[in-house]
Amino acid sequence: MKTINLIEHPKWFYQKVRVLQQFLDLSAAVHTYVDGPEDAVGMSDGQIQFKVLRNRIDHELEKQALPVCRFVYEPGSAAKRLVAAGYVVDPKASSVVIGYFERHRHQPYGRPTAFTYKYPELFKQMQPYMQAVDRVYREELPEIYAVQQAAVAKTKPCWIIPGTASTTGTINQDWQTACHPDEGNLPGAFSALTCMASGLTGGELIFPRWGVAIQWGYGDVLLGNFHELHCNAPFVGEPGTFERITCVFYFREKMILCGTQAEERDRVKMM
Numbered sequence: 001m002k003t004i005n006l007i008e009h010p011k012w013f014y015q016k017v018r019v020l021q022q023f024l025d026l027s028a029a030v031h032t033y034v035d036g037p038e039d040a041v042g043m044s045d046g047q048i049q050f051k052v053l054r055n056r057i058d059h060e061l062e063k064q065a066l067p068v069c070r071f072v073y074e075p076g077s078a079a080k081r082l083v084a085a086g087y088v089v090d091p092k093a094s095s096v097v098i099g100y101f102e103r104h105r106h107q108p109y110g111r112p113t114a115f116t117y118k119y120p121e122l123f124k125q126m127q128p129y130m131q132a133v134d135r136v137y138r139e140e141l142p143e144i145y146a147v148q149q150a151a152v153a154k155t156k157p158c159w160i161i162p163g164t165a166s167t168t169g170t171i172n173q174d175w176q177t178a179c180h181p182d183e184g185n186l187p188g189a190f191s192a193l194t195c196m197a198s199g200l201t202g203g204e205l206i207f208p209r210w211g212v213a214i215q216w217g218y219g220d221v222l223l224g225n226f227h228e229l230h231c232n233a234p235f236v237g238e239p240g241t242f243e244r245i246t247c248v249f250y251f252r253e254k255m256i257l258c259g260t261q262a263e264e265r266d267r268v269k270m271m
């Protein structure tokens, strides 16, 4: 395991405002590039900020998950993520939420997301893959995973993706994100990311605070503190000829407040 001592951008206090919602490239934002077959951990002030584990997910599980990820593709849907989408609308970029979601201004009740509700069999087909990713998280970051497990213990089991400590996942396709933090996820917990990409290079995960870019792909799991600003490097490939799917699994903090699924449905009737 390679240890990377992360060094904060010298003017981060100002820089973080400047880069928010901006697209960054490697030459402008990155001095430390993480790739190759070795696992790596990024440390800042004694705290782990990310860990990338190479070749941990069985390809058979990826083959089972891929058709589901392709099925959920919804071109243009990433534009709903206002900060992460930047100031441009990419008609190809897709971002679809699976699993469960908290009460919201427009839908003030906890619920399975539209995909999970409409396609329970496909959601089930994703589960062995999600469970394998979760196992890597549990084994590799037990102390951080324990924060998430404590939240699971306070949450109705119907809101937890079976066999995992996550409530929710996002499946992105062909989407270069602008600088954003992930909001609404459990403080102190990480997200687990995977990437299934072919036909292109680029798309590295950049943490501008530390000027670090992480390359990852099939088989790899990237665990990170995505409360910090992050984005993707530009894709390098012929548009229309590549495929890049990323999955993100995490715990939505407000799921703790939800009643059972029946109780949440009753909230709709009272409205």
Ligand SMILES: [Fe+2]
Pocket (backbone or CB within 6 Å): 084, 180, 181, 182, 226, 230
């Ligand atoms: Fe994100």
